[in-house]
Amino acid sequence: MFKLTTLAALSALAFTAQAAELPANLDWQTNWDDPVFASDQAKRGGTLRTHLASFPLTLRTVGPDSNSGLRTYFLDEVPGLVTRHPDTLNWIPDIATEWAFAGDNKTVYFKLNPDAMWNDGKAITASDFEFMLTFYRSKDIVAPYYNDYFTNTIAEVVKIDDHTLAVSTVEEKNQEELMLTVSGLNPKPAHFFSRGKDKNGDGMDDNYVRKYNFKAEPTASPYFVDKIKKGKSLTLKHVGDDWWGYENKYYQNRYNVDKIRFTVIRDQDLARQHFEKGKLDVFELTLPEVWHEKTDGEVYQKGYVHRFWGFNEVPQGAGGLWLNTAQPLLGDINIRRGIMHATDMDGLIEKLIRGDYSRKPHATGSGNGKYSWEGATPPAFDAELAISHFSKAGFDSVGGDGVRVNDKGERLSFELVYPYPSWTPRMAYLKEQAKLAGLDFQLKLIDGATGFKYMSEKKHQLAFINMSAKEIPGYWEYFHSDNANKPQTNNFNNFSTPELDELITQYRSEFDLTKKQQLAHEIQRIIQDASVVVPSYILPWSRQGYWRWMQYPENPMQKRMDYLFTVGRIYGLSTFWIDSDVKKETLKAMDDGKAFEPVTVIDDRYKR
Template sequence: MKKLILATSVSLFSLSGWAAELPENLNWQTNWDAPKIGSPDAKRGGTLRTHLQSFPQTLRTVGPDSNSGLRSYFLDEMPSLVKRHPDTLAWIPDLANEWAYGDDNKTIYFKLNPEATWSDGEPMTADDFVFMLQFYRSKDIVAPWYNDYYTNTIASVEKIDDHTVAISTATEKNQEELMYTLGSLVPRPAHFYANPRKDENQDGIADDYVRRYNFKVEPTVGPYELGRVQKGRRLTFNHVDDWWGYTNPYYQNRYNVERIRMRVIRDNDIAMKHFEKGNLDVFDLVLPDIWHEKTQSEPYKKGYITKFWGYNEVPVGAGGLWMNSAMPMLDDINVRKGILYATDFDGMIEKITRGDYSRKPHAMGFGHGEYDNDGATPPPFDPKKAIRYFEQAGFDQVGADGIRVNDKGERLSFAITYGYQQHTPRIAYLKEQAKQAGLEFTINLVDGSSAFKYVLEKKHQLAFLNMGTSEIPAYWEYFHSDNANKTQTNNHSNYSSPALDKLIMAYKSEFDTAKKYQLSHQIRAKISEASVIVPGYMVPYVRQGFWRYVQIPDNAMTKRTENMVTSGRVMGFGTFWIDEEMKDATEEAMEDDKAFEPVTIIDDRYKL
């Protein structure tokens, strides 16, 4: 018999089978009429070979060091209760087949797909959503953001029966935001974490969760489970046998390859050579110098490799150059404002990225509709204006090396932390331009996932970093005082203010959509005034190369496509497939030095 776990001050139902009652006269809804996502031409089978630039710090999806690496494979892109259709943006069934709104503006009832199972064969049930809340509220996961969100935003998860749950928010929300908040929830496998030691806390989560599960493979409801892992070198994802997802028409003809093999190749140039030799099947061509200059070799000219460029309408998250306001000198707003005008992102976009990228209008991102439709524009590069601010901060002298100093002899010098070698030319450009204002940027390249760990530990002065986002922008994690001056939070600027706290909390609880838009505008204005992030760039498209036997549907892009073919960063929608006959023909052609017609596909239907 399973032990009953009681949670204080929350409405939780245990794994013992207790159930809430289903209200009468609910209006159950579903949506099986949206266009299907996969192609009927898709073929099952084959192995996709791709690469990672650094091995993940952990296989956990929460807790220290988890917010990078392969997180999207394990959590962010996993099936949730419902999903947005990637083109119509209407809600469609995912783990839940039907849903109904309660009359309290807080609750949605979900009927789960009874066919859904975990990759280890255990059925996925309402208990796994009950456990999800218990899991995220536990202090043992060492994840303050999750502790807060799943306490102060998600109020309760109640089991009606094995395949019906009622989930509620803490505050009233309009239907669209309510579904956005609750429909995106992903279960956790209760059976995987069951039976903790007797000496552990009564929340059901192991006291040593962080260490115990650092490299344990959690069962998944997604199409691929992690198989062989060679730490620091490579790992393999295997397709889940008889995956339940194919009972959902929106998953049919998707996730077609049997295996995804990833090897760690830290140097991008070396990885590209492996790709062009046929050792990798896909390679990201987002970087302008790669697309425009380095794709003129024989494999492209002979049609062995397809070049693909597709535009999307994916919301863009916060980012650019984050300033750690807890660091000396950066606690002076005049220094920060000077940095805003001494950082030449516009020139970097034009000179280094060939104008392919676009400037973010605001530090908190773009593409959230009315939430960020406030007419914001990024600060221009203006060395003279930067100098005026630096002088107000006391840096009114110029050293022999051209860098400003104050009367204490402190140099106006800050290190920029970043994680990828290919970004070095961009940082170098910013460094050279900043000298015009007497500002020195030094370069602090930290390997991949280690760079984000470095920033989470708040060791940085400046961080060259872009964050993900969703359709409704989040502000609490980035700017509320609860997350300032703490490690393992996303307040990378360590900035907060009582006025901003008040606006953020009002924004989180606001029911009226129009008022929420206005609060968003006010928050963005306050963030601009704080001058803690130099708005960076955005890349509103997908650019990849893949061998000709990696096939994609006609008109393959959707508004929400972030990767056409699975790479080491994002799993994507899995609409591609491998044509084994074409692969054999391609290998024969290479042996015979036979060429095909070169192929470059440009899908600009969603170009802004």
Template sequence: MNEKIILFAFMVITALGFTVNAAQLPDDLEWISNPNEPIFASSDAQFGGTFRTYLQSFPQTFRIVGPDSNGVFRHWLLDSRPNLVRRHPITYKWIPELANEWAYGKDNKSIYFRINPNAQWSDGKPITAEDFKFAVQLMRSKDIVAPWYNNYFTEQVDGVSKIDDHTIVITSTKAKNREDLMTTLYDLQPRPAHFYKPKIDKNSDGVDDNFVRVYNFKAEPSSGPYYVDKVKKGKSISFKHVGLDWWGYSNKYYINRYNVEKIRIKVIRDQDIAQKHFEKGDLDAFGLVMPSLWHDKSNGKPYQNGYINKFWGYNQVPQGSGGIWINTAKPHLDDINVRKGLAFAIDFDGMIEKVLHGDYVRKPNGLGVGHGEYTNTDIKPDPFDPNLAADFFARAGFDQVGPDGIRVNSRGEKLIFAVTYSYSAHTPRIAYLKEQAKQAGLELTLNLVDGSSAFKYVLEKKHELSFHNMGTSYIPQYWEYFHSDNAIKPQTNNFTNYSSPELDKLIMAYRAEFDLGQKKAISRQIQQIVADASVIIPGYIVPYTREGYWRWLKYPTPAMTKLTEVMFSPIDLSTFWIDEKMKKETLSAMKKGKHFEPVTVIDDTYKL
């Protein structure tokens, strides 16, 4: 009987990922903290107030992983929270977040981290080594229904070992140079083990078998300054600041950031209606990146009267893969001639010039920009050439033109594909591409799918052509987009369903390569193969943010960093604040009919 108890206890320990003996800390580690990088927040910042913003659709889940979790709301729940370290937004050096300092192991596979002893979850529980260990356990579990995470945390992350409650070592499965090693391991965020209350039995992996259902709308405690406070399903979500005693303010790089006390997110499904809410004063800031908004729809009385200011700030943010993703698993799109024809029939350059006021920049490479020597600069986007497009379509068998001008093949099938996109404001862009494509005998239909549902639609590989862009890191990644492990399968980012043995081999070599020069060379090879396959038609890049904001929002000088993507985001770099005195002054002036000078701010500190 005692032997059974001992055996069961051992199985429980194993399931939970606990180690009986803590790992040892080498004596010769060189600890790094980079405490002297420039501060990018302002000492003038004020704490308080409610920042009001919106989403176009209510999230399909509050889970941080699993089905439907990769939508827009993920940014609020996961991407915005502290990592162990993060790149400084100006110098790109690693600076502390959850970890006060770190050290590289001599095996080229391990990094030791000392966790800030003040770090707490928003429910007051301490963040400890066990939360990092549980994060790996969670991400490896089949119960989360997330193949990408299962694979990554098995093939890339060997594990987390506890030195003590606030010291851990994270180990990669492969030896890597320091830059790659940190890039692989830095964003392993802890998960609150006490919140998930794992079910324990002899067959358990420590994660609830019904994880997807049980935690679908249960927001976990936050390690960041904001936590989910109030939810009106389908209508609104509110976040609340932990308070001025938030543990993060013991880190110099967090001081005078995250200054608003509350965040209220309303669901407003139509962008035009959202803009009206903004111009009435119901929202504090509103994105004006789209040329039609900046040039044509932000010149009304609130702007003329100086109540709303306009901001244009340039950045140097690496931009990820995207444009039009071609799903090669759909009929005819597995034919390279059809894909080549599409590349010459899609007039992105004309769209930029005619629809977008020439503001955007054509993306030279479907796999992104801003990655330095990882980028193959020999790759250029195919120009709009309807005659050449028609030649390729004819080679694919679409060699006849019907009475409506659309090409057909010998079976009477028309050359017609649907373009899936997620924002109604993008309709004029797709409509322009549709009209231009007719010159090549191609019919494009518009498939507008609302908000987060669009990404789900694409993840499930239901699309033919998808008009969207993806984010990226400082070092580009390829496995999730083009390895055969992710082709055809739903809930993966291989949106093109394209793969090849040659590409698989290069992708795995890229992931394993220790020498940075060789790794960059492999990256350029991968990009060439993808370009030759014509599975992504390069779209455009936007090297700036443009926003309208009520004059009571204040920010540092200069406002931008190289990595500022949104100036008035309370969860990203978040250096702005609400001047409550000026808010009262402005609202009073509006009642009295008093006006201020119109203001347009252009911060070109980081314009290339």
């Protein structure tokens, strides 16, 4: 760590010295030629009514308890420097309108839109990107991942003038990876964060976590936090028609609703009932039992509510059943290997999920092109093989309750934590199948943000959780020793080895794409051999129900788009709108007993 940090500091000093002035020979690039994906038929106005399973524990974007709830709206989905076109995957302008490579394989220059501003009316300048680095490097934010990334990956951000800056990385990177590394950097509003006490001199208030726990910071997004009813609801409000982003052709005819109201409804069945009564405008129909069995009611048959199933080509993140190796017995690889083969994930997909999902080939994710290990195969359910591993670990007897025991009288029993009530039947299935190998899963539902907090603090033995994905997969946060046995990190396994640490460090700094992809395969093999995560499943699509007044473009889905009716720039592109005339027509038809044709739309252009 000292070596990398020192390298970052030296690189930053050298970069600052040579980048104070803008080089004259830069080849500036932009891209206004790709097709738009929103509709010029879109209408502005209305309130999107949706729901949350739990109220967020904080409005902070980083630090304790932040990796859940609404964070995607405040961090992941807000404008950055540049972004990918969701279909062509070419780079297109965002806050930055032009970019240029310095030629050193480390540095990219950006010209900012001079009209970009925070929702409080303050201009977004290069200083806000400089402050971003101060913010993320501060120990006061209590976010080890960000501290590391913005020290050992991002070397420096240098302000050339108010609307021109340069970003450098610590290590040399090929041009594509360099853009992926710096493109999504979001500014931080320097004027908002008062310094207060700063004993460690890192530029941030020592009391940041508590002071800003429920203070919504200014945003570059078209939506800002308007009203909060703690524990009950939260409303986002549109900046207005003069939002700076509408100068960008790729943002036009998007973000069409005036408000987004999130109501906390902890039970999914209750939320579905609210939706079918017209109290919510959209509802996820991901669960097979909902899509196949519970969407044949009157509102669907009379065409008031439509169904949508759209396919995509979005990378799938790490996930499945994570084994906490710091817990008793789980440090034994034979126990872990036994659990791998005693967990019937394929049967779960076939029998409870109706084959709608696909098995994840590897616990670290899939859909990352050449970074994905082609030979990866998930462990198959095999009770006899599981028993042989358990016996090697000393659990060679079976108690009266069918659970295996060792000569100390210890039972082969583990608590299995999961975050959603709708998953209870799935976990119950895994529990029943595990009994065939003499393994006992004690199921524990801890829903929403509280569940994620429990897992990130490493209180679990086994935890079923799926994480979001990156275009280039990352392993440091999940499997490096820097994050093992530490709370508020994503190393849910508390697993690491010196060999794996070395490979992950090499992977993060490797310039050559072919070598980097080979390192990724080696890392994946080691993780698979360690038996620390039972790979779960992938969903290369989304399903939603919506009232017929919800409208969208002729081609609803894009390659890199998760949900049709989600506000954002990545997971959902906010191309939908509310047609108030159709809403009036629908409500009147319901009062008059008039029916429309039932509608199910399937957009399978990106089905693999």
